[in-house]
Amino acid sequence: MIEHRPFKTLGSANHGWLDAHHHFSFASYHDPERVNWGSLRVWNDDTIQAGTGFPTHPHNDMEIITYVRKGAITHRDSMGNEGRTEAGDVQVMSAGSGIRHSEYNREDEDTQIFQIWIIPEERGGEPAWGARPFPKGDRAGAFVPLASGAANDGASGDDGALPIRTDARVLGATVKAGESITYTTRDASRHLYLVPATGKVQIEDVEAEARDGVAITHLESVTITALEDSELVLVDAA
Template sequence: MIDIRPFASLGGANHGWLDAKHHFSFANYYDPARESWGNLRVWNDDTIAPQSGFPPHPHRDMEIITYVREGAITHQDNLGNLGRTEAGDVQVMSAGTGITHAEYNKEDVTTKIFQIWIQPTQTGEKPSWGARPFPKDDRAGQFVVLASGFADDTDALPIRTDARVVGATLKAGETATYRLGNDRRGYLVPATGAIEIEGKRIAARDGVAISDQPTVVITALEDSEIVLVDAA
């Protein structure tokens, strides 16, 4: 099953400094048909104004993956972690037993991120944070694992859940294949460009919920940057 969720159909709110769009029910947006997708609970498409951001706030028992599309995000938490993650790179926060953090756009340009929350398989563990670069050239024409709960994905940022976050960059006309498996759910969003799956066009920032689809074949109609969550 391929269920396209156009960007215009997403919930959200514009707070001035933050223009947030929600692929799933979040904050004041509630849609009983879009509460989660397997263990994927949140996919927010956030546009953050320069010199603004999220002040300190707590989380627990959630794997929070931030994919930076434009600009940069600066993270600071009560564990002493401090880091700046740039466009194309990824940060992961395992909230565990509890963590308080802030995320700011300290740049002079707008920052755009996907923030993805996945319910953990392992709970009651010490919170942690990490980030790493993922050069787009390494993802050219193929999917690369960005964050993973599987030990075999040694080059990915670790998360404590039965899921993977993968990314690819495709030139117009290129095709990439992702083997999802019969019992898995996928959720895919092009950060930029436009793609085609089974003859259906998906524009930038549209969501695609995928199930009962062992293999997903994606063809780029334009130069495209793609993020996909492989969920339990």
């Protein structure tokens, strides 16, 4: 099954400092058909104005992955962690038993991020935060794991990826126009969700443009052909 979710059909809320688009039900946006996709609970497409951001607020029992598309985001939390994650880099926060954090755009330009929430396999645990760069050149023509967690069968997460506490992978790739890449899942019951950060792609008979969502399941592999130079983000979740 492949379901195309055009960007114009997403939930949205423009707060001035924040222009947010929601692939799944979030805050005041609710669509009973788009509450989650397997353990993938939130995919927000956020544009944050320069000098603004999310003030300190709490989270618990959620794996929160931030993929920075443009600009940079500065993180600070109640565990004493602080860091700046810029375009092309990824940060992960395991909220665990509870953490308070802020996320600000300290840059002189808009920052654009994908914020992805995945439900953890177990509640509680010590909160954690981490970030690392993922050069786009290393992702040319292939999906590279950016964040990864252990599966129920005990298989470990991917080497080099930021750890998350759930049976899921967040992957990135860049694909030149006219080229194709194939992603193979562990089994057909997995829930895949693909968003082109830039460009335009085709998956079977579905064409998806930048910031559209594509929900995929009951397939053991999926081949994506770039109709334009494209930057892709893919979640593979239980």
